[in-house]
Amino acid sequence: MESKKEIIRVFEGFAGYGGASYAMKRVNKLSRKIRFQVVGYSEICQSAIDLYNANHKQRNGKLLKNWGDITKIKEIELPDFDMFTGGFPCQPFSTAGSRNGELDPRGSLFADIVRICREKRPKYLFLENVVSLCRGKCKPTYDAILDIFDVIGYDVRTVILNSADYGIPQSRQRLWFFGKRKDSGSLPDDFSMTPKIVPLKHFIEEFLDEHPNEELYRTQLQIDHIKDIHGKPQDYFHVAERLCYDYYNRKIRTDRICMTITPPNHNVVRIVEPPVNGMDRFRKLSIDEHFRLMGFKITDKYREIHYPEHLTYRELGERAGNGWEINLVTILLKHIFNQL
Ligand SMILES: C[S@@+](CC[C@H](N)C(=O)[O-])C[C@H]1O[C@@H](n2cnc3c(N)ncnc32)[C@H](O)[C@@H]1O
Structure with a gap:
């Protein structure tokens, strides 16, 4: 054949x-x-x-x-x-x-x-x-x-x-x-x-890491600062599920879709998660999450893309x-x- x-x-x-x-x-x-x-x-x-x-x-x-x-x-x-x-x-x-x-x-x-x-x-x-x-x-x-x-x-x-x-x-x-x-x-x-257009069956939650690295998270002080400059009430990030925060338009996307992936220097904070112990959870995407959202299959057992070790977060996010x-x-x- x-x-x-x-x-x-x-x-x-x-x-x-x-x-x-x-x-x-x-x-x-x-x-x-x-x-x-x-x-x-x-x-x-x-x-x-x-x-x-x-x-x-x-x-x-x-x-x-x-x-x-x-x-x-x-x-x-x-x-x-x-x-x-x-x-x-x-x-x-x-x-x-x-x-x-x-x-x-x-x-x-x-x-x-x-x-x-x-x-x-x-x-x-x-x-x-x-x-x-x-x-x-x-x-x-x-x-x-x-x-x-x-x-x-x-x-x-x-x-x-x-x-x-x-x-x-x-x-x-x-x-x-x-x-x-x-x-x-x-x-x-x-x-x-x-x-032919196909209605979405899989939403952002399924594309996120199960246990994201703690380094990706913003501190409460940084989150309070963002709320301040974006004019959001104190409880704005109290979500019930993991969602995308559209940094450009200053709003949480409730459609469970991610905003356009851009190089990380543009807008690094994209994911808002349910609070833990009353503290807001707000973070960057991991590199695997970037690539899953670019269509790649990446699971514990299978990776469609391999990253050379020397490439940094910024370089891979940019790609x-x-x-x-x-x-x-x-x-x-x-x-x-x-x-x-
Ligand atoms: C929009 S990106 C293309 C992304 C690519 N289709 C992919 O799937 O990753 C444009 C690419 O063109 C490359 N580029 C820019 N100027 C170039 C040049 N003079 N010759 C060859 N490549 C160039 C950039 O480095 C960048 O990776």
Whole structure:
């Protein structure tokens, strides 16, 4: 059966911890039609590279080649591949000019995706960005991105999806792009980028550690200070179950969903727990909790991700906050390739 599968060679740009790789491995196990095979990746952040190498290898056990800074990759030297994946950091670029190749994305990392895809002509593109890219003052950049893909020969569709609609109790909205090279046959007219929404069955409690490390907790003095600056009454954190405190909007989320996971330097205190001996319980997420909420299976008996020992809480939290939520990506990739 394995030998009959269509092999889709993938170049994983802006790889982070390899969110695309994780999802593709899951799809490989489930699909009878296709098998994704990563042929190389590009990443510049050392903690991401270490995390990637600790968790993804070639079939022969060797490390995958990291091509490093995408701006320095000589596209002609890359191996052939069938799909480019990447969550590209978004720098707005000039949208002056009009269609038909006059748009000039130079100076943006998006330009490097275009440069590489122009040379390598992968059949598919699978990209991600923050939702604000397609709204407000970024909208012209978004329109220009779609125009450029059209000009270089790709039929591209986009969608905004929320992880909380697909099984993970995290409110995480992201913008997804899927493109197919037009000369390989355009996408079907009824092509859908929206997998069927599934009501949440598992809520935040099930994603939290049974016995969180005491180091994660704030002192009563620190909690009183937060209540003070957020204008909350003394008993505000007297909850009956473990819930997320949405630090940005200054409120406890009673829907039992976690706010968007962001790098820990943004807002570290996220979990409020029932008081113990009259004392409030308010804490950061552990690293395992970060990754569970990013779709990873982590139990006492099984871990889908291994952390190199030298990586710190901040580095790992940063990787999680910037990563792809892999449950959603698996569902989206399956949904897309089932239609091709
Ligand atoms: C939004 S994150 C992508 C996360 C990734 N999809 C994952 O699942 O973890 C963007 C990544 O691009 C990387 N990056 C930024 N500039 C880069 C460059 N010039 N070349 C290669 N990677 C770059 C960052 O270090 C970061 O890990």
